[in-house]
Amino acid sequence: MQQQGFGFEDIGHEAKDEGAAQQQTPRPPITLIPGYLNQAQQGALIDEAEHYPFSRPALTLFGRTHPIPRRQVWFGDDGCDYLYSGLFIRAEPWPKYALRLRQKLQRDFGLVSNGVLVNHYRDGSDTMGWHSDDEAEIVPGSDIASVTLGASRSFFLRHTQSNTKVELMLNSGDLLIMHWPMQSSWQHALPKRAKVTQPRLNLTYRHLIPHFHQG
Ligand SMILES: O=C(O)CCC(=O)C(=O)O
Numbered sequence: 001m002q003q004q005g006f007g008f009e010d011i012g013h014e015a016k017d018e019g020a021a022q023q024q025t026p027r028p029p030i031t032l033i034p035g036y037l038n039q040a041q042q043g044a045l046i047d048e049a050e051h052y053p054f055s056r057p058a059l060t061l062f063g064r065t066h067p068i069p070r071r072q073v074w075f076g077d078d079g080c081d082y083l084y085s086g087l088f089i090r091a092e093p094w095p096k097y098a099l100r101l102r103q104k105l106q107r108d109f110g111l112v113s114n115g116v117l118v119n120h121y122r123d124g125s126d127t128m129g130w131h132s133d134d135e136a137e138i139v140p141g142s143d144i145a146s147v148t149l150g151a152s153r154s155f156f157l158r159h160t161q162s163n164t165k166v167e168l169m170l171n172s173g174d175l176l177i178m179h180w181p182m183q184s185s186w187q188h189a190l191p192k193r194a195k196v197t198q199p200r201l202n203l204t205y206r207h208l209i210p211h212f213h214q215g
Pocket residue numbers: 117119128133146155188190202204
């Protein structure tokens with residue numbers, strides 16, 4: 001009896017350990033490089049962005065049309081137009097410093113991209129809702145590089161299966177690399193922050209399959 005009792009207890013422990021391993025908190029496949037850009041590089045991009053052809057397109061959700069709560073522009077190589085959040089965005093020609101940063105990312109990390117989405121948030125009331133950057137034209141296996149300039153803002157990540165949430169603070173000059181396949185199992189968002197009064201720019205460098213929308 002005694003022995004049998006131990007036997008059952010052992011099995012019980014094993015089962016418990018296995019359960020604990022399965023419940024381990026998932027970690028997002030990201031690399032954060034604080035202060036990736038120096039002051040001069042940040043300043044050159046911030047000044048350049050004064051002349052970017054930003055727009056605030058309207059999105060239709062459940063039959064209602066709302067302008068997005070930020071401004072954006074997409075720069076890309078020829079044939080790299082982007083269907084983002086249901087909006088068809090034509091690629092604008094590359095500005096000098098946005099292109100230099102693309103080349104620097106490739107030199108430093110082998111990070112290949114052929115387009116960049118630039119978002120401009122006027123202050124903490126401009127936001128980005130929960131989403132994944134999982135459009136069909138993104139090259140499978142490619143990483144997305146996100147560079148922040150200006151105001152510091154919180155950035156949320158959410159594992160869709162477990163609902164695990166991670167909060168990061170992104171400061172001016174920081175680089176966040178979102179590695180493949182983050183976009184298939186995690187969403188991200190930039191929440192509202194009433195206390196933030198300064199503008200923020202974010203550049204996400206992406207690798208698209210060229211001519212995807214020209215059949
Ligand atoms: O502004 C950010 O940090 C995030 C931008 C973003 O997620 C996107 O452009 O898809």
